[in-house]
Amino acid sequence: MEKNKDFEFTIESGKAERHYWMDLWRYRELFYILAWRDIAVQYKQTIMGVLWAVIRPLLTMIIFVVVFGKIAKLPSEGVPYPVFVFAAMLPWTFFATAFTSAGNSLIGNANLISKVYFPRLIIPAASIIVAMVDFLISFIILIALMFWYSYFPTWHMLTLPLFLLLGFFTAFGAGLFIASLNVKYRDFRFIIPFVAQLGLYISPVAFSTTLVPEKYQLLYYMNPMVAVIDGFRWAISGGQTAFNMTEVIVSIIVVTLLCVFGAIYFRKTEKTFADVI
Amino acid sequence: MSNIAIKVENLGKKYVIKHEKQEPYRTFQDVLINSAKKVITMVNPFSQASVENDETTEEFWALKDVNFEIKKGDKVGIIGRNGAGKSTLLKVLSRITEPTTGKIHINGRIASLLEVGTGFHPELTGRENIFLNGAILGMSRAEIKAKFDEIVAFAEVEKFLDTPVKRYSSGMYVRLAFSVAAHLEPEILVVDEVLAVGDAAFQKKCLGKMNDVSKEGRTILFVSHNMQAIKQLCNKFIYLKNGSLMEIGNDEEIISKYLIDAQDIINGKSKIKNFIDKLPQDPVFELLNVELNQKGKNVFDLVENGTDLYIKIQYKVLRRTSGLRVYFDLVDEYDTLLFRSFNDEDNDNISIVEIGTYTAQAIIPKNILAPIHYVIKVCATIFNERALFPGSADFSFFVDRTGLANRAYLADPLRGKLAPLIKWQIEQKEIK
Numbered sequence: 001m002e003k004n005k006d007f008e009f010t011i012e013s014g015k016a017e018r019h020y021w022m023d024l025w026r027y028r029e030l031f032y033i034l035a036w037r038d039i040a041v042q043y044k045q046t047i048m049g050v051l052w053a054v055i056r057p058l059l060t061m062i063i064f065v066v067v068f069g070k071i072a073k074l075p076s077e078g079v080p081y082p083v084f085v086f087a088a089m090l091p092w093t094f095f096a097t098a099f100t101s102a103g104n105s106l107i108g109n110a111n112l113i114s115k116v117y118f119p120r121l122i123i124p125a126a127s128i129i130v131a132m133v134d135f136l137i138s139f140i141i142l143i144a145l146m147f148w149y150s151y152f153p154t155w156h157m158l159t160l161p162l163f164l165l166l167g168f169f170t171a172f173g174a175g176l177f178i179a180s181l182n183v184k185y186r187d188f189r190f191i192i193p194f195v196a197q198l199g200l201y202i203s204p205v206a207f208s209t210t211l212v213p214e215k216y217q218l219l220y221y222m223n224p225m226v227a228v229i230d231g232f233r234w235a236i237s238g239g240q241t242a243f244n245m246t247e248v249i250v251s252i253i254v255v256t257l258l259c260v261f262g263a264i265y266f267r268k269t270e271k272t273f274a275d276v277i
Numbered sequence: 278m279s280n281i282a283i284k285v286e287n288l289g290k291k292y293v294i295k296h297e298k299q300e301p302y303r304t305f306q307d308v309l310i311n312s313a314k315k316v317i318t319m320v321n322p323f324s325q326a327s328v329e330n331d332e333t334t335e336e337f338w339a340l341k342d343v344n345f346e347i348k349k350g351d352k353v354g355i356i357g358r359n360g361a362g363k364s365t366l367l368k369v370l371s372r373i374t375e376p377t378t379g380k381i382h383i384n385g386r387i388a389s390l391l392e393v394g395t396g397f398h399p400e401l402t403g404r405e406n407i408f409l410n411g412a413i414l415g416m417s418r419a420e421i422k423a424k425f426d427e428i429v430a431f432a433e434v435e436k437f438l439d440t441p442v443k444r445y446s447s448g449m450y451v452r453l454a455f456s457v458a459a460h461l462e463p464e465i466l467v468v469d470e471v472l473a474v475g476d477a478a479f480q481k482k483c484l485g486k487m488n489d490v491s492k493e494g495r496t497i498l499f500v501s502h503n504m505q506a507i508k509q510l511c512n513k514f515i516y517l518k519n520g521s522l523m524e525i526g527n528d529e530e531i532i533s534k535y536l537i538d539a540q541d542i543i544n545g546k547s548k549i550k551n552f553i554d555k556l557p558q559d560p561v562f563e564l565l566n567v568e569l570n571q572k573g574k575n576v577f578d579l580v581e582n583g584t585d586l587y588i589k590i591q592y593k594v595l596r597r598t599s600g601l602r603v604y605f606d607l608v609d610e611y612d613t614l615l616f617r618s619f620n621d622e623d624n625d626n627i628s629i630v631e632i633g634t635y636t637a638q639a640i641i642p643k644n645i646l647a648p649i650h651y652v653i654k655v656c657a658t659i660f661n662e663r664a665l666f667p668g669s670a671d672f673s674f675f676v677d678r679t680g681l682a683n684r685a686y687l688a689d690p691l692r693g694k695l696a697p698l699i700k701w702q703i704e705q706k707e708i709k
Contacts, residue, residue, distance in 0.1 A: 011372060011381040033412040037398060037405075044400040044441075115395040116413055117372035271375040274368065275292065 020267070024119045031122045035129035038101075042130060053137040057093045061086050068206040077208050077241045079233070080149045086142055087236040088205040088229045090135065091167045095225055096196040098131035098168070102175025103192045106183050110277045120270050121263075124179045128171055135164075142236070154238035163231035166248075166255060170224045173258030180269040183277050204229050210242050218250070224258070227251035280349050282385050282465055282496040283370070288343040289378035290365050290520075294335045339365040340376075341520045347513070349385070349464075352497045354511035356504070356535050358579075362520040363500045364469060367391060370498065371467050385464030385496065388415050392469070394454030399443035403434055403453055406442055410457045424460045431482075432456035459486045465496040481688035484510070503648075504532055504581075504677050505687045536581055536677055545577025545672075552670050561598055562665040565591040565634070567655050569672050577672065582646040582696065583679030588639040590620075590655055594630050600660030601630040603637050606669070609694050610650040627660065644698035647691050648678040 009019055043049040061082060068074045069081035076084035105127040106113065106120065113120065146153070182188040203225045204212075212220045220226060227247040234243035340362045347353055355363050368374045370381065371389030396413040397406050407428055411421040421428075429435055432453040434445075442450055468487070487510060491497050501507050507514070514531040516524040518538070524531050553564050569576045570587040580586055590603050604619040620637045621628050654669035682696045683689060 008384045009382075011369070011376065011383065012379070029418055030412045033409055033418075037401065037409055040405065041398060041400050109396075111392075112396050112413065114373065115392045116389070118413075274374040 020119055024121060027118045027122060030118055031126050034122060034126035038127055038130045039133055050137055053134040054141055057086070057089050057138045058141055060093075061089050064089070064206050074207050075211075077210070077237075079237045079240055083145055083149055083151060083236070084208075084233065084241075085206065086145055087233045088203075090138060090142060091163065091228045091232045092200060092203060092205050092225065093138065094131055094135040094164075095167050095171050095228070096199065097134060098128040098171035099175050099178070100192055100196050101127040101130060102171060103178035103182055103188065105175075106179045106273065106277070107186075107189075113277050114274050120273055121176075121266065124175050125172065128168065128175065131171070132168070146236070151237070153236075156235045156237075156239050158235075160232065160235045163228050163235065166231070166251060167225070167228040169255045169259055170228065170251075173255060173260075173262040176259070176262030176266045180266045180273075183269070183273050199223075199225065208242065209247075218246070221247040221250040222254060224251040224254045281346055282349045282351065282383070283345075283347040283498075284382040285343055285345050285379070286381075287379035288340055288366075288369065288376050288381060289338060290340040290362075290369055290374070291377040292337045292339055294337050338520050340369070343379070343517075343520075343522045345515060345522060345525050347496060347498070349496055350494045351513050352491045352511045353499065353513045353515055354507035355498060355500045355515045355517065356507060356532065357517035357523075360519075361517040363517055364391075365520075366517065367467050367469055367498065367500060383465065386415075387465040387467065388461045388463035389467035390414070390458050390461075390469065391467075393451055393458065397442060397450070397454060400441055402441055403429075403438045403445070406453065407457055410454065414458060414461055415463070416461060420462075428456045428460050431459060455483055459483070463495070465498070466490060467498045469500050470502065481686065484688035502677065503687070504536070504679055505684065508532065509687060536579065536679075545575075549670060549672075552668075556666045559595075559665060561594065561596045561659070562601070562657055563593040563595065564657065564666060564670070565593060567591070567670040567672075569653070569674070576674070578674045579677060580646065580651075580674045581677045581679040582643065582648065583681070584643050586641040586643075586646070588641070588653060588655070590637045590639075591635065592637075592657065593634050594632055597629065597631055598659060599629045600627050600662070601657070601665070602660060603655070603657045605639060605656070606654040607641075608652050608654065610652070612652075613694070615651075615694050644680045644682055645695060646676045646680070647694060647696035648676045649694065650675050 043052065046052065048055065064085045065082050069076070069085070074081075079087075102124040105123045109123050112118075112123075145151075178188055178192060182192075203223060209217075209220070209226060209230055228251065230241070230243050230247060233241045343362075343366070355366065357363050365374075367389065368391070369376050370383070371387065371391070373389075373391075394410065396410055398409060401409060407425065408418070408421055412418070429438065432449075432455075434449055434453050437445065437449065442453070445453070484506060487497070487499070491510060497510075499507065499511060508529060513527050514525065514529070515522065516531050516535045523538070524534065549567055553566070556564060566589075568589045569580070570589060571580060571584055576586075588605055590605075592603065594601060602619045602621055604617055606617045607615045609615060618639060620639070651674060653672045653674075655671075656669045657665035659665065678691070680696060680698070682698045683691060
């Protein structure tokens with residue numbers, strides 16, 4: 001009966017904090033299985049299946065190439081426009097899917113929340129894993145594109161996971177806010193796709209950050225995805241495109257704030273989820 | 278201290294109910310300004326102001342000042358009317374929602390079963406759902422793997438393991454879901470009225486499994502409206518009323534007390550009184566009172582089928598009348614007439630009723646009513662002429678199962694609109 005010690009606890013209003021982080025560890029298996037469920041369910045009963053993870057960014061890229069590369073003739077810092085766009089499209093698509101699914105995740109799991117206890121933080125976190133898998137699949141296109149344009153990976157490529165991590169936490173922090181707000185105010189259902197869509201145009205996906213006037217650069221860096229996208233481009237093109245430390249530092253600060261306040265807000269509202277969802 | 282599984286001190290849970298205020302007239306500009314204000318309060322995590330300033334709020338205590346202790350191995354039945362706070366108590370105990378006041382000390386691994394099949398995903402196969410649901414209920418992967426075959430066998434779905442559960446029949450679905458839950462091995466098990474689903478055979482299995490679990494010395498908290506099941510399964514009873522703990526103890530008397538106490542007396546009395554007061558004057562007939570009684574006490578909306586039910590009708594006849602009859606209809610919740618009974622139905626001739634004050638009493642014997650919702654409608658008529666008052670004096674009630682019919686098979690729901698205890702004669706012959 002040694003193990004019983006683990007299961008002795010007190011429930012009291014506002015005193016949940018102490019077990020919370022321990023519980024998060026105890027419920028890690030639930031986290032894996034929820035992530036696995038979302039992945040398994042994602043492409044069930046579709047003919048194209050996983051191909052959708054490839055088709056969507058590919059088609060968007062082609063349209064961007066035609067509209068912004070061929071018609072608008074936006075400069076691409078010497079990199080072939082398709083590679084230029086796709087290198088940005090990858091992290092952006094990842095962010096948009098992760099943010100969207102995290103934002104809607106709590107509502108989508110309302111039945112769980114009202115019937116079983118577990119640290120709710122698991123749900124948005126697990127939903128981002130699905131976007132991660134999609135990301136890895138569409139990464140294959142990038143490799144194909146690089147070969148096509150004879151771009152061979154350099155050591156810069158090794159920094160990619162760091163930028164991916166930054167993108168992950170951007171989506172996680174923002175997702176936490178939106179997910180908990182979405183539980184109480186369903187207005188956010190309409191805001192989420194709007195952010196995902198608008199963000200595509202205000203982030204440097206179709207164009208280069210260098211096109212933004214000097215005096216607005218710092219303000220522009222406040223969008224944490226700017227550094228992620230620039231970082232991806234820089235790593236993939238082998239250091240050929242513009243990239244600076246300022247944007248990374250600004251981005252890290254913004255993302256840290258986003259995650260810390262997102263988590264605080266989430267924890268603050270979490271106890272009422274079951275009552276209001 | 279160590280033999281205490283759950284200790285609850287001053288537990289309270291408050292809900293805030295919102296009512297939308299009706300505003301007579303608002304311009305588009307008002308709407309815009311108001312929305313802007315709301316957005317600002319909404320996204321500000323530190324504001325204490327409520328966003329819904331055009332709503333009035335009302336506090337409601339679903340649980341208040343609840344104190345009790347449950348020892349390890351106790352099997353506790355929680356009884357009370359709908360809205361008494363039973364489900365809220367289970368939700369707080371299983372940490373789904375936080376208490377507003379008070380403390381709960383829990384000693385032991387706790388699992389709650391508030392619903393069968395929580396988290397089942399229709400697109401996933403039976404096999405996948407076993408793992409998913411198991412994890413949601415708090416089992417580890419290794420634990421589920423070890424019990425996998427047992428779960429499948431209990432659910433009897435071997436053939437369909439790799440079919441998405443959306444193609445399952447509802448029976449298969451429920452069996453699989455319960456089977457996973459039944460193989461949980463917590464020290465404390467919290468069960469809401471999950472036995473109310475599934476077919477008879479399945480329910481029997483569930484109750485059997487619950488019995489097994491209880492014999493293994495685990496602690497069980499069990500909410501049900503099936504009083505017989507509670508009596509059979511539990512050795513301790515908690516009676517909740519309007520969020521407060523009325524009684525706790527090992528005495529089955531608590532159940533009887535609840536059954537009597539659960540009547541909505543004030544409401545029931547005033548409803549009948551209102552009905553009688555509003556009746557128009559009649560030159561022949563005056564209805565004085567109608568009441569339902571069991572064990573010498575007034576009952577209104579909750580009746581048990583284990584004792585006789587008396588329908589008492591008091592009336593005045595103001596003129597000597599031929600064929601004056603008082604009667605009642607027993608209908609189910611869909612208003613289907615189950616039977617009608619007249620005060621003089623056993624007479625050989627049409628009777629002539631003299632002037633006077635009458636008290637008529639009809640007895641629905643025990644072991645007749647089923648545990649469903651009924652309405653008794655009391656009327657009076659002059660045969661072949663007219664009704665003596667418009668409408669009927671109605672008693673709408675629910676029957677709690679305390680009757681004898683089918684008592685060995687409690688898990689088997691009583692089918693049919695009535696549950697009479699029929700006399701059977703059985704002859705046995707030896708096989709040659």
